[in-house]
Amino acid sequence: MRYLLIEDSAEVAVPILRYFQAKGYAIDHADTIKLAKASLQVQDYDAVILDLNMPDGNGMDLLVQLRRERNQHPPVLVLSVNHAVDTRLKSFESGANDYLLKPFDLRELDARLRNLLTPPVGATGRVLRLGELELDFHERQITFRGELLQLSPKDFTLLEVLLVNANRPVSKSMLQDKLYGFGDGAVSPNAIELRIARIRKKLQPTGVGIKALWGIGYQIKLDD
Template sequence: MRILVIEDHRDIHDNLVEFLQLRGHSVEGALDGLTGLHLAASRRYDAILLDIMLPGIDGNQICQSLREHSRSDVAIVMLSARDELDDRLTGFKVGADDYIVKPFAMSEVLARIHAVVARRQSRNSRVLVVGDLRFDLDTLEVTRGDIVLKLKPTSRKLLELLMQKSPGVVKRTELEARIWGREAAQRENLRSNIHILRGVIDKGFDSPLLHTVHGLGYQLCKKD
């Protein structure tokens, strides 16, 4: 993969570049926002690791510029020491695919990169597939095997998020943020909506696909 690292902390920047290069990836780096934006807008990358607090122009502005002005579909993973819900919501609002809180393990960063790149590729195909479950994003048709499944709008949105991140675990907080934003009262509905979704996509089938990961969130995948 071609990866761009935009990070102003020299040690973190150098460690990320070295780690990714040692694993066979082509990596370029920038230590400030303006240089990072120029590289991101003028060259083709599979993924960008983007710090938020940068000199010149911050990561949120870079991400928004790439999505709105450059129409870039590159996978973007935010890096930040900020871990408040509002910070994550802002990152997702401007177009980030994922958000990693510092400090982080290098292996987790690489795993997240692989996941968001795979999701981007899946989105571009416009058909999500997990096991025998298929979701056509253009027609909104959901099928499992030969059976057409009927889903309400909230269930479809949950399913789309879970399938895009499959086989990864999606945290409750991320699902709540992506579905309901700051409407705190609505977040209490997540468990009941997961129950409804599970009843549609798993009930009557031999193997369940929607799994609860206690203390973390939910995972959509085929398990042996």
């Protein structure tokens, strides 16, 4: 998953960034409307976390523009200290998908965001299955015959992306986009290959494999 956090307060932003990075998400941070617009122009996001009171503009105006101009409409969760019903209603009318009052628990923010994500094709409720491998989106866990696969947060995210796109090729650039944000700095050219190798070992007993497609990327599927 890759999120965009639009929040000018470091006191609010830093804990959010640390929380989601520790869970293996890619999350970009914009502390101005200008930077948020630049990020949205070059990157597609699974969800946007938007503070309404920004130093160089109104988050509500950005929300309206996002809904009007973007071909893809990522879910938007608004963060605000404003308890007024009128403000919440205006946020929803402008295109917000959820509204969370400050202060909040990071676990609630995480749960609300995942509830906004559209389940992939083939999922039953919150669970996607490939053979006997099961991905639970809300619990963020992957199991085989009821046993939890022990994966690092980033390896989990990579495997999640592959499973969501089961039986379809996934490019290396897409995997990098989902795993690493702008703030992650230089990423080793073989970082994806190393993670794939580790995940393959975890999948050996499951009957599910990851096939490398030369010049295209990777594809997860049931073993032949």
